[in-house]
Amino acid sequence: MINQFRTLSPLNLAILAVATLVFRIGLFYHLPGSLPLHITDPLEKLMIRVPGSLSVSATSNILIAAAITFCQGLLVNKMVNDYNLMGRPSFLPALLYVTAASLLTPFLTLSLPLIGNFFVIWIAYKFLSLYRSDSAGPVMYDLGMIVGAATLVYFPFIAMVPLLWISLIIFRPFNWREWFAVLMGFITIYFFLGFIYYWNDVTEKFYRIWLPLTNKFTLGIQLNLYDYIVFIPLLIIFALSLLTIQQKVFRGYVQTRKSFQALFAMLILAIVSFYLEPDSGISHFQLAAVPVSVFLAYYFSHARIRWFYEALYMLLAGCVIYFQWF
Numbered sequence: 001m002i003n004q005f006r007t008l009s010p011l012n013l014a015i016l017a018v019a020t021l022v023f024r025i026g027l028f029y030h031l032p033g034s035l036p037l038h039i040t041d042p043l044e045k046l047m048i049r050v051p052g053s054l055s056v057s058a059t060s061n062i063l064i065a066a067a068i069t070f071c072q073g074l075l076v077n078k079m080v081n082d083y084n085l086m087g088r089p090s091f092l093p094a095l096l097y098v099t100a101a102s103l104l105t106p107f108l109t110l111s112l113p114l115i116g117n118f119f120v121i122w123i124a125y126k127f128l129s130l131y132r133s134d135s136a137g138p139v140m141y142d143l144g145m146i147v148g149a150a151t152l153v154y155f156p157f158i159a160m161v162p163l164l165w166i167s168l169i170i171f172r173p174f175n176w177r178e179w180f181a182v183l184m185g186f187i188t189i190y191f192f193l194g195f196i197y198y199w200n201d202v203t204e205k206f207y208r209i210w211l212p213l214t215n216k217f218t219l220g221i222q223l224n225l226y227d228y229i230v231f232i233p234l235l236i237i238f239a240l241s242l243l244t245i246q247q248k249v250f251r252g253y254v255q256t257r258k259s260f261q262a263l264f265a266m267l268i269l270a271i272v273s274f275y276l277e278p279d280s281g282i283s284h285f286q287l288a289a290v291p292v293s294v295f296l297a298y299y300f301s302h303a304r305i306r307w308f309y310e311a312l313y314m315l316l317a318g319c320v321i322y323f324q325w326f
Helices: 011-022 025-029 041-045 058-082 092-100 112-132 137-153 155-171 176-199 203-214 225-251 254-276 278-302 306-325
Strands: 034-037 054-057
Touching: 011 058, 011 092, 025 058, 025 306, 054 058, 058 092, 058 112, 058 278, 092 278, 092 306, 112 137, 112 155, 112 254, 112 278, 137 155, 137 176, 155 176, 155 203, 155 254, 155 278, 176 203, 225 278, 225 306, 254 278, 278 306
Parallel strands: none
Antiparallel strands: 034 054
8 A cells, every 4th residue: 555655646546535435434334313513613703693513414424524534635745745845756645644634533524623624734835835935924924814714713723823933933044024924914814803793793702712712721531442552553653754754854955854843843733732622522633634644654655664664554544444343
């Protein structure tokens, strides 16, 4: 499987689509009657009245989520190849994204974090361009607006504001205008949102958007034994990827080294921001799928012992599929 995805063969698109569905085979077997879609929060913030939750058939829910995951995998693949993060073009980032985004059963249905991964990819694509930019001001303003818009979909995206400043530290010499541009872009979104609240004479409700910032830091996550077992091969591969990056990237191109540093910061902030929306449960950690998939893809792109890396990936994929049955 890994060796096949090291090439840009069009056949990989069909294999990737099949793999996306195979990763959901356990959920199809234990198919519930319907699944609520708690994705109405962005509309409520825009003062659009919608039901508390929408409901579609479980099959439609899973298939739509699979289609979104497949498309996001292709976008991650394009981003990695455009910036040459692997050193050679391949379909590995798409395969590893689909795998990471299917790791746990809550990842397999429609959720705000899943939809929010479009913003994660967009943000990553933009900040990776900083190294090539002569002037980062317009890019940072755009990124501030993107993060602001993303928080309307899923509020924990506000943790990406520090990521933008961290990216500036990594990629650029200090320029206060570029740092200020981030705030201006972010404030622009909330200026227009505040106008909507003022127009509807509900200004006093505007502050409720910011209440998650008052949450206490928590790690109240309930995982069963099988979830921990799924993480074992993932952590092994991630450790190998860090070792490979240390051996190759930090002795190579400056742009690639800085890109991985920024992606690692994105990973940490995606995990830490859980405390802003603990009610979202495990599905929140789907936000980490983009940086994780890039790290995993780097290892598989440079691994040399074929039987070992193929066995590692099959172990990971096998755990993802097998433990959906429990």
